[in-house]
Amino acid sequence: MLEVRNIRKSFGGLEVLKGVDLTVSRGDVAVILGPSGSGKTTLLRCVNFLEPADSGTLVFDGEEFQLGHVSRKDAARLRKKTAFVFQNYNLFLNKTALQNVTEGLIVARKMPRAQAEELGRRALDRVGLSGRMGHYPSQLSGGQQQRVAIARAVATDPEIIYFDEPTSALDPELTGEVLAVMRRLAEDGMTMLVVTHELGFARTVATRAVFMEDGAVVEAGPARQLFENPGQARTRAFLQTGGPSA
Amino acid sequence: MDERLLSIIIDSFPKILVPGLLVTLPLTAIAFAFAMAIAVAAALVQFARVPVATQLCRFYIWIFRGTPLLVQLFVVFYGLPRAGLTLDPFPAAVIVFSLNEGAYCAETVRAALEAVPAGQLEAGYCAGMSYLQTMRRIILPQAMRTAFPSLSNSLIAMVKDTSLASNITVVEMFRATEQINATVYEPLALYIEVGLVYLLFSTALTWLQGVGERRLGAYQGKGG
Numbered sequence: 001m002l003e004v005r006n007i008r009k010s011f012g013g014l015e016v017l018k019g020v021d022l023t024v025s026r027g028d029v030a031v032i033l034g035p036s037g038s039g040k041t042t043l044l045r046c047v048n049f050l051e052p053a054d055s056g057t058l059v060f061d062g063e064e065f066q067l068g069h070v071s072r073k074d075a076a077r078l079r080k081k082t083a084f085v086f087q088n089y090n091l092f093l094n095k096t097a098l099q100n101v102t103e104g105l106i107v108a109r110k111m112p113r114a115q116a117e118e119l120g121r122r123a124l125d126r127v128g129l130s131g132r133m134g135h136y137p138s139q140l141s142g143g144q145q146q147r148v149a150i151a152r153a154v155a156t157d158p159e160i161i162y163f164d165e166p167t168s169a170l171d172p173e174l175t176g177e178v179l180a181v182m183r184r185l186a187e188d189g190m191t192m193l194v195v196t197h198e199l200g201f202a203r204t205v206a207t208r209a210v211f212m213e214d215g216a217v218v219e220a221g222p223a224r225q226l227f228e229n230p231g232q233a234r235t236r237a238f239l240q241t242g243g244p245s246a
Numbered sequence: 247m248d249e250r251l252l253s254i255i256i257d258s259f260p261k262i263l264v265p266g267l268l269v270t271l272p273l274t275a276i277a278f279a280f281a282m283a284i285a286v287a288a289a290l291v292q293f294a295r296v297p298v299a300t301q302l303c304r305f306y307i308w309i310f311r312g313t314p315l316l317v318q319l320f321v322v323f324y325g326l327p328r329a330g331l332t333l334d335p336f337p338a339a340v341i342v343f344s345l346n347e348g349a350y351c352a353e354t355v356r357a358a359l360e361a362v363p364a365g366q367l368e369a370g371y372c373a374g375m376s377y378l379q380t381m382r383r384i385i386l387p388q389a390m391r392t393a394f395p396s397l398s399n400s401l402i403a404m405v406k407d408t409s410l411a412s413n414i415t416v417v418e419m420f421r422a423t424e425q426i427n428a429t430v431y432e433p434l435a436l437y438i439e440v441g442l443v444y445l446l447f448s449t450a451l452t453w454l455q456g457v458g459e460r461r462l463g464a465y466q467g468k469g470g
């Protein structure tokens with residue numbers, strides 16, 4: 001359902017994505033692994049048009065886009081089919097947990113408020129936060145904020161959710177609750193593209209894995225194969241040291 | 247205190263207060279409302295870096311922050327008739343105070359917009375919202391909350407600055423006091439008296455500012 005071909009991106013003179021390919025099928029949990037600075041965040045941001053890529057092709061649901069020049073309208077249209085969970089949550093600070101979830105439904109998708117709130121309550125319930133609907137982000141822990149962010153992503157019924165290191169801003173004791181929520185999403189068949197340093201999570205949940213280094217894909221394939229029998233020495237070395245977070 | 251002075255002070259009180267309530271406060275309120283509209287528009291234009299319009303905003307702000315308010319009042323009220331545009335004192339004052347205050351507040355609002363974390367706009371996009379929807383629902387409300395104390399200070403300063411409108415014959419509180427003084431000649435007592443009425447107004451506004459900040463504080467949670 002998502003295919004990226006030969007995506008390139010430079011910041012000034014620094015080439016950050018050197019022609020990356022990526023394929024995610026419906027129901028996949030694809031993880032992107034790689035050392036710090038390898039371009040994982042940039043890749044996700046380019047795929048959701050938060051950063052304009054220099055060139056490349058994006059195929060979404062069979063529809064093809066040239067990443068070098070995506071119109072604002074196309075970007076907006078595609079974003080309504082996707083959701084993004086940020087490393088630092090990025091909850092709307094002036095909105096309650098429930099409003100964070102309903103905002104995109106009511107404002108962007110013109111859903112009647114009552115229906116949006118019903119969906120919002122269900123989404124928050126799903127991440128275990130039915131008791132925190134009226135709380136503002138500043139009144140929530142990091143783990144709770146990230147779970148609200150996941151509820152916000154889920155509520156719009158996206159075809160794919162992008163996660164950029166959803167637990168790396170969290171204290172270790174809070175990562176578990178967020179990973180548990182993601183694990184359940186995966187079991188429910190949600191298509192996810194996850195940048196993560198959590199190798200344990202990646203090993204147990206991912207169906208596909210991509211190992212990136214220095215702006216290029218070193219190895220990609222079924223998760224089991226990449227974890228248990230990596231074809232590249234670099235991948236093996238990365239997995240053995242447990243990635244940068246270990 | 248002799249009886250004559252006391253009765254002058256007492257008699258003049260309503261004559262000062264009434265123009266205060268009927269001219270000073272309306273002038274402040276109307277001009278500040280226009281100033282807010284100008285400030286938000288100019289700040290949004292600059293924040294979005296709209297070509298040409300941004301340069302026009304910079305130019306406008308440069309002019310109005312770089313010249314004295316009194317000079318601006320004189321240019322508009324005494325000067326513009328030469329160019330064929332004659333304005334009554336009150337509208338002239340409203341125009342000048344709106345533009346002057348708008349220039350200062352535009353900078354306040356722009357700084358507050360820039361202070362909203364960039365991730366808020368990106369989160370809006372990712373939730374499917376457009377730039378304008380995110381600005382209106384997410385960014386601007388947060389910026390206005392940040393700007394609130396500073397805008398309140400501007401408002402309080404403006405109440406006092408409206409006394410300058412006396413120079414273009416607006417019979418606001420200060421000019422009313424001058425007129426009383428011209429007949430009874432008690433400058434010390436009368437100017438202190440009008441000063442106290444200004445103090446009363448600004449104290450009331452400061453109190454309102456406190457109420458407003460507490461409201462907004464509760465609205466945004468502890469972190470704001």
Ligand SMILES: Nc1ncnc2c1ncn2[C@@H]1O[C@H](COP(=O)(O)OP(=O)(O)OP(=O)(O)O)[C@@H](O)[C@H]1O
Nearest residue numbers: 011014016034035036037038039040041042043165
């Ligand atoms: N806005 C930017 N301007 C300039 N350089 C940037 C920008 N964003 C990222 N970079 C550079 O691009 C490279 C890749 O960054 P990116 O954030 O994509 O890496 P990453 O794989 O997500 O790393 P990490 O694991 O630390 O999050 C880095 O060298 C970074 O310094």
Ligand SMILES: [Mg+2]
Nearest residue numbers: 040041042165
């Ligand atoms: Mg990153």
